[in-house]
Amino acid sequence: MPQRKSLLAIAGFYFCYFAFNGIFSPYWGLYLAALAFPSWQIGILTSLTQVNRIYAPTLWGWLADRSGRQVLILRIAGLMAVSGFTVLLVSREFWPLLLGVWLASFFWSAALPLVEATSMSLLKGDGGAYARLRIWGSIGFVVATVVAGYLIQALGVGVLPWLVMAIMAGLAVYSFLVRPVAANREEGGAAEPFGAILRRGEVRALFAACFLMALAHGPYYSFYSIYVADHGWSKSAIGWLWTIGVMAEIAVFWLMPQLTRRFSLRALLLFGLALAAARFLLIAWGVSHPAVLLLAQLGHGFTFGCHHAVTMAYIHKHFRGAHQAKGQALNIAFSFGLGGTSGGVLAGWLWPHWGGMWVFTAAAFAAVLGGLVAWWSIDRKHS
Template structure:
C-alpha cells in the first residue's frame, strides 16, 4: 500500500505552502516596519490574515464536506491567493494593504484544511506517516527564511512582494500535480451524531480552547520576533538562520512523532508542548540577547509547533467522523486563526506600551493556561 502513496506530490505541495508561511512569518512585520508603520498598525495588519482563518476554513470546509470536491477547492484557492496578493503593487496605504491581507488570506486559508483531508485519505491506514509527508513543509519554510534572510541582507525589502508571489506560483503548480483522494468510509460509533454533537464532547471542547490559547501565545513570536532580534543587534541573515533552526528542530520531531505517539497519549504530548512553549516565550522575553539561550529557545520549536501540530492533527482525525473531517480540520484552522489574530493584536499594543518582556510574559501565561486545561481529565478525551 505504501507504494500507492503519492509521497513526493503531497510533499511538494507542503513544501511550497509552508515556504509561503516562511516568507510571511519572519518578514511580513519587518516589511510593514520598512514601509513606516507603527507597532500598533503592524500588529493590526498581521492580525488580519489570521482573522480570516475564523471565516474562510469553515466556509470552505463545509463546502468540501458537502461537495466532496476538496482538490478543486485547493486549486481555486491557490490561484485566487496569487491573484489577490498581486494587488499589493497598486498601493501601499494602510487601508489598501488591509484589504490585500484580508482578500488573499480568505483564499489561502481555504487550502490547507482541505489538503490535510486529502493527504490523510491518501495515507489510508498509514496515518502515522503524516509527519513524514508534512516535514517537507518544514523544509520549504527553512528554504524561504534562509533564502530571504540572505537576500534581504543585500537587497531592499521593496522586493518582498515579488518574492512572495514567486512562492505562490509554486503553490499553484504543485496543486495541479497532486492527485485526488476521497476519505474512506469507516464505521462510526453508535450515536456519534453530527458535527456539533461530536464537537460538544468535553475533551474535544477543551482541546479547541487550548488550540486558541496556544496560538495567542505565538502572537509576539510571529509578529515581532524578527524586529526584536534586529533591535538586539542581530543581522537579517542570522535571524533567518535562527528561524530555520527552529524548523530544523520541527523536522526532527516530525521524524520521530510516530514513535512518540505510540508511546505517549495525545494528552501527554500536548501538555509537554504547552509547558515547553511557556518556557520558550519566557526565554525570548528575558534572555534573547544571550545567543546560547536564543539557540535553546529556537530548538524548542520542536514542541511549540512540531509535536503540538502533529498531535492536534491526529486528535481532530480521531474526534470526528469521515463526513465531518473537513469541518473538523477547518475548525482547527479557525481556532488557530482566532488565537493568532488575538495574539498579533495584543502584542502590537503591548509591544508599544509594555515592551518585549511583558509581551512575551503574557504569551507564557497563555501557554501555561492551555497546559492546565488539557491536563485535566475529561470523559471521551484522547
C-alpha cells in the same frame, strides 16, 4: 501508485504553502515600508492573512464537506489565490492592495484544511507519518526565507511580488495534482451529527488548548525579533535563532513516528504545553544569555512541531468522514486564526506598558492554562 503520487503532490503543496509564509511573514512589511505606506496601513495590510484564518477556513471546510467536492474547491482556491496576488505586480496603492491581498488570502486560507484532511485520510490518521509528510512545509519555509533574503539583498525589496507569484503558481499547480480520497467518507464517525461532536467536552477542551497554545505564541511571532534586538543581538544572530527553531521543528517532525509509538498522544500534548511555558520564561528572563536563548529555540520543535502533529491526530480521531474538512478548518480558526491573532494584538497592546519580559511571562502563563485544560479534559481515562 495513485496514493504515492497524491502524497508527493501534498508534499509539494506543503513546501509551497509554507514557503509563501517564509517570504510573506518576514518581508511583506519591509516591502510596504519601502513603498512609504504609513504605519496604520502597514498594520492593516500585514494582518489580512492572519485575520482571514479566523473565518475563511471554517467557511470553506463547511462548503467542502457539504458538497463533497474537496479537491475541486482546493483547485479553485489555488487559482484564485494566484489571481488575487497579481495585484502586487500592477499596483502600489493601498486600496487595490487591500482588496487583492484580502481576496488572495481568503482563498489561500481555504487550501490548508482541505489538504490536511486529505493527508490524514491517506495516512489513516497516523500522526507520525503525517509529521514526516508535513516536514516539507518546514523545509519550504527555511529555503524560501533564506533565498528571498539573499535575493532582496542583491536586487532590492521590489523583487518580493515576483517571488510571491512564483511560489503561489507552484501552489496552484500542486493543488491540481492532489487526488480525491475515496475512503474519506467510509469512516464510521461521519454518521454522527457535527453538532454532537462539538458538544463533546474533550473536543471543546482540545480547541481551547490549541487556542491557548497559539495565544502563547502570539508575542513570539510578533515581537521576538524586536525583543532580542533590543538586548543587543545582531540581525544575523536573530536570523540564526529563527533558523535553529525551524530546524528543531524539522527534527521533531522526522522523529514523530518513533515518538508516537513510545508515548501517548496525551503525554506528547501535555509535554509540548509544559515546554512552551518553560520556553517563554527562558526567553523572558534569559534574553541576554546565548545558551539560554539557544535552549529556548530548540524547544520550538515540541511547542510547534510535536504539538501540531498531535493535534492533527486528535482532530482526525474526532472529525471523521464527511466532517474532516470542517474539523481541520476549526482547528486552524481557533489556533492560527483566533489564538495567533489575539496573542499578537494583546502583545502589541501590553508591550509599551509591561515590556517584553512580562509579556513573554504572560505567554508562559497562557501555555500553563492550556496544559491544565488538556490535563483535566483530554484522554484522562487513558492516563
